[in-house]
Every structure is written in C-alpha cells, then in structure tokens.
Amino acid sequence: MSAGADGTAGSPRRAAVLGKPIGHSLSPVLHRAAYAALGLDDWRYDRFEADEAALPAFLAGLDASWAGLSLTMPLKRAVIPLLDGISDTAASVEAVNTVVFTGGRRTGENTDIPGIVEALRERGVERVGRAAVLGAGATASSALAALSRICSGEVTAYVRSESRAAEMRGWGERLGVAVTTADWDAAAEAFDAPLVVATTPAGATDHLAGAVPERPGTLFDVLYEPWPTRLAAAWSARGGAVVGGLDLLVHQAVLQVELMTGRAPAPLAAMRAAGEAALAARSTREPAAG
Structure with missing residues (x-):
C-alpha cells in the first residue's frame, strides 16, 4: 500500500x-x-x-x-x-x-512562489541587489512575492498601462517590496538588472531580443512552450544565465x-x-x- x-x-x-x-x-x-x-x-x-x-x-x-x-x-x-x-x-x-x-x-x-525561489536557487541565484519584472498580472505578483525573499533592493516593473502600474505598486506595498514602475516601451532598460523576470505571454518579448546586452545577468522567462523564446535564445547567446518555465x-x-x-x-x-x-x-x- x-x-x-x-x-x-x-x-x-x-x-x-x-x-x-x-x-x-x-x-x-x-x-x-x-x-x-x-x-x-x-x-x-x-x-x-x-x-x-x-x-x-x-x-x-x-x-x-x-x-x-x-x-x-x-x-x-x-x-x-x-x-x-x-x-x-x-x-x-x-x-x-x-x-x-x-x-x-x-x-x-x-507553490508557485517557493517554486520560483527554488528554480533560481538551483541555478545559483540566491540573493540579488535589484531586479526587473516584465509584465503584470497573477504571475507577476507571484514573482514579486518570490523577489521579496531574495531581492534586497528595488524591483522595477515594466507594464503597459497606468492601471497595471498601480496594481504592481500595490502588490509591492503589500509584499514589502520596493516597486517602481516604467512604461513597457522602455522594457529594454530592464536588461541592466542582475535578474530579469519575464511574465508575459508568448511572443510579447520577441521584439526585445535584439536589445540584450553583452554579458547580461540572469533571465527567468516563465514560458515553457514554445521554448526557447526569442528573448531566452538571445540571452543565452550573449552569455547570460537563463531559467525557464519548465524549471518553475x-x-x-x-x-x-x-x-x-x-x-x-x-x-x-x-x-x-x-x-x-x-x-x-x-x-x-x-x-x-x-
């Protein structure tokens, strides 16, 4: 039995x-x-x-x-x-x-929140000074909750509307995370952060693949199908660490x-x-x- x-x-x-x-x-x-x-x-x-x-x-x-x-x-x-x-x-x-x-x-x-933390820990990311989140919504709020455990500094969320921006700032206050927001059109600026979490639907970050800098930090792209995303492939090609949706x-x-x-x-x-x-x-x- x-x-x-x-x-x-x-x-x-x-x-x-x-x-x-x-x-x-x-x-x-x-x-x-x-x-x-x-x-x-x-x-x-x-x-x-x-x-x-x-x-x-x-x-x-x-x-x-x-x-x-x-x-x-x-x-x-x-x-x-x-x-x-x-x-x-x-x-x-x-x-x-x-x-x-x-x-x-x-x-x-x-289990999504500790799952994010464990997936990052498995790839050697246990603590970061700041981070960026691409997108808003339920997955982004779980990402913020996970970042509250491992990020000691500011998190910048890149979103498409002021209503989404207000929602993310509200989650930050609730979770004890210092959240600032920026317009989606400036999303490529996120790539300066040591950890970038992409929570957007398939195809939403494809246009950003060409903006990945040399030697980027870590990308956590929550998609697993199709995989790799264009952003994840470009990130790997430039020497950055990638954690994927299957890991989560x-x-x-x-x-x-x-x-x-x-x-x-x-x-x-x-x-x-x-x-x-x-x-x-x-x-x-x-x-x-x-």
Missing part, C-alpha cells in the same frame, strides 16, 4: 489539475512520473477542464479518495471562498494553485507532490526528465503555439 497525504497507508488516492483551457497542461506528466518513482502505484492523476462556474460542483462531488488538486487559470482566486483555509503564502498574493484534502478540510497553498513548473510540482502525498523529497530529476520528454514529443508532432 502507498502512503496517503497524511503519511499513512491507505486506499488508492486521486489528484488532478483543473483549469480552462487545460489540454496542454504538463501537470499529469510530472505528477505521474513522481508517483512512478515513489512507488505509488495506486495513485492516479488526471486533468479536468473547469471554469469558475463549474468549480463549486466539482469540489462538492469529490469523495475521500481525493488527496489534492492543482489549479491553473482562471481558478486560482475563484477557489479561495470554497476552502476551509489558505496558507500565508497563498494569502500574500490572493492566489491558490494547490488544494490539499486532509482530515475533511480543504486547504489552499501556493517542475519545482512547483515537486512541492505539490510532497504536500499531497506526504512523501519527501519528491523525485525532481525524474519529473524534469518526464517534462522534457513530453515537450520534445509535442514539438515533433505539432506546430509551436504563439
């Missing part, structure tokens, strides 16, 4: 990723690879398409075999009123990407597996290998998105 989420032996367990759209999610690949490596043969991980309207009924229909859920957009904030509690990390950005079921309770967690995806999934199964450490190498293989297989059978 495998261990349950509380670390004890139990009956077959279930978990899944929810969101809309959800068809391209790599979470099933990563979690199933973890179960195989951990010998959790009676664990099952699926994907379900669900939006905000469908979420309450989905949660109400789960039985005691369920250990947890991974959540993607648009559910990370919509789930909060449906939970019995959330962690301080999740509360800091009002976003839950993980729900764990234990003792009849639904508890929300955010794997590290946040590692934490999810540990929370849901009660087994630690989760098999990082096996999960990364499975993710890389899945992306390679996709690239040979379909055109890249974006």
Whole structure:
C-alpha cells in the first residue's frame, strides 16, 4: 500500500489539475512520473477542464479518495471562498494553485512562489541587489512575492498601462517590496538588472531580443512552450544565465507532490526528465503555439 497525504497507508488516492483551457497542461506528466518513482502505484492523476462556474460542483462531488488538486487559470482566486483555509503564502498574493484534502478540510497553498525561489536557487541565484519584472498580472505578483525573499533592493516593473502600474505598486506595498514602475516601451532598460523576470505571454518579448546586452545577468522567462523564446535564445547567446518555465513548473510540482502525498523529497530529476520528454514529443508532432 502507498502512503496517503497524511503519511499513512491507505486506499488508492486521486489528484488532478483543473483549469480552462487545460489540454496542454504538463501537470499529469510530472505528477505521474513522481508517483512512478515513489512507488505509488495506486495513485492516479488526471486533468479536468473547469471554469469558475463549474468549480463549486466539482469540489462538492469529490469523495475521500481525493488527496489534492492543482489549479491553473482562471481558478486560482475563484477557489479561495470554497476552502476551509489558505496558507500565508497563498494569502500574500490572493492566489491558490494547490488544494490539499486532509482530515475533511480543504486547504489552499501556493507553490508557485517557493517554486520560483527554488528554480533560481538551483541555478545559483540566491540573493540579488535589484531586479526587473516584465509584465503584470497573477504571475507577476507571484514573482514579486518570490523577489521579496531574495531581492534586497528595488524591483522595477515594466507594464503597459497606468492601471497595471498601480496594481504592481500595490502588490509591492503589500509584499514589502520596493516597486517602481516604467512604461513597457522602455522594457529594454530592464536588461541592466542582475535578474530579469519575464511574465508575459508568448511572443510579447520577441521584439526585445535584439536589445540584450553583452554579458547580461540572469533571465527567468516563465514560458515553457514554445521554448526557447526569442528573448531566452538571445540571452543565452550573449552569455547570460537563463531559467525557464519548465524549471518553475517542475519545482512547483515537486512541492505539490510532497504536500499531497506526504512523501519527501519528491523525485525532481525524474519529473524534469518526464517534462522534457513530453515537450520534445509535442514539438515533433505539432506546430509551436504563439
């Protein structure tokens, strides 16, 4: 028998990723690879398409075999009123990407924030004096929360509108990060920072590839498909360190597996290998998105 989420032996367990759209999610690949490596043969991980309207009924229909859920957009904030509690990390950005079921309770967690920190630490970035964030929104707020743990100085956010700028400054105040904002048209100025975090959709930073200086610092581009982005490729070509979206995806999934199964450490190498293989297989059978 495998261990349950509380670390004890139990009956077959279930978990899944929810969101809309959800068809391209790599979470099933990563979690199933973890179960195989951990010998959790009676664990099952699926994907379900669900939006905000469908979420309450989905949660109400789960039985005691369920250990947890991974959540993607648009559910990370919509789930909060449906939970019995959330962690301080999740509360800091009002976003839950993980729900764990234990003792009849639904508890929300955010593994994106520590996932960013761990992905950077793996590449040798543990502390920076300043940083820049490209973009705004939910991923950018998680990036700011992660930077609150490793950045000792100012963070400049490059955004497209004053409303987004105000939102990022507000997150900075809430998270204790000194945030200044600049117009998106000046985004190339970000590349002077020792750490640049790109949180924008596919294609949004392509025009910046030619502005990467010689010997740049570290780029954390949260995209993983298509990969490498034009910006990431240019960054590497000029000698800069690049952390990619798959690094984040794997590290946040590692934490999810540990929370849901009660087994630690989760098999990082096996999960990364499975993710890389899945992306390679996709690239040979379909055109890249974006």
